[in-house]
Amino acid sequence: MDTRRLQFLLELSRLGSMRAVADVLGTTTSSVSQQIAVLARETGAPLLEPDGRRVRLTPAGRRLAEHAVTILAAVEAARVDLDPEAEPAGTVRVAGFGLAVRRSLLPVADRLTRRHPEVQLMVSEHEPGEALSRLMADDIDLALTYDYDLAPATTERSVAAAVLWTTPWGLGVRAEDTRHLHGNGTLAVFRAFREHDWIGNSRNSADEEVVRTLASMAGFAPRFTHRADSLELVADLIAAGGGVGLLPLDQTTRPDVTVLPLTGPDVRMRAYTCTRRGRAAWPPLALVLDLLRRG
Incomplete structure (x- = not known):
């Protein structure tokens, strides 16, 4: 199984359209479609299904995309281990409340542009409940949420939350x-x-x-x-x-x-970074989390 094809599938699960995947990975929509079709033949399972004029991942496609996160993170970790100078690359999707976006995320976006241009952010403003729902649906990679010490929030066991400030x-x-x-x-x-x-x-x-x-x-x-x-x-x-x-x-x-x-x-108020458990090792996300924690 070619990891490049897994990357196409994973980006499609993240971005939602073949055109967006093609733009991010620097290829064409037809190439994205062909590579995912080959991946479907290799796995013996349909990975896409029609959704109006577009396509979406089948349940099998979503499960394989979940595996792709772990597989690609392991490959990237091995690459970085062998070549510590290698730059992380990828698109990190973030949803967060306005104060955290302005206070914490925008400085990180500026640093990424200047020092890590291969890592890009897709940012949307959402209140905590909305951001966590999108995280659980795998629509985003990172949620910036908050609660108050007098009104503590609870999160799913599958979510890893860490206090940011x-x-x-x-x-x-x-x-x-x-x-x-x-x-x-x-x-x-x-x-x-x-x-x-x-x-x-x-x-x-x-x-x-x-x-x-x-x-x-x-x-x-x-x-x-x-x-x-x-x-x-x-x-x-x-x-x-x-x-x-x-x-x-x-x-x-x-x-x-x-x-x-x-x-x-x-x-x-307590601000948090929230990720799906097991996802934080993905190098682009790990870089963003590290920059956020450094302030």
């Missing part, structure tokens, strides 16, 4: 409304704004879980009137009098919005 969060309020604050600490801050409207996340429940937990400890139930997943939009809603909401303490926001520290209990 943590950052403190506070309560974003209009700068002029800080006069409502009397006393320090998280619960004092929450009590000061108990009568205000609250802003939640439109695509992830973790923020709302944190707010409801702390509000319950402060003796009230928050009234959520707006939901947004963009931090910039949350700040704009706060400035427009739309309520109060969680914002990171270490990020610059609008001058008319103040982010009040939440301490005792603290509120900390």
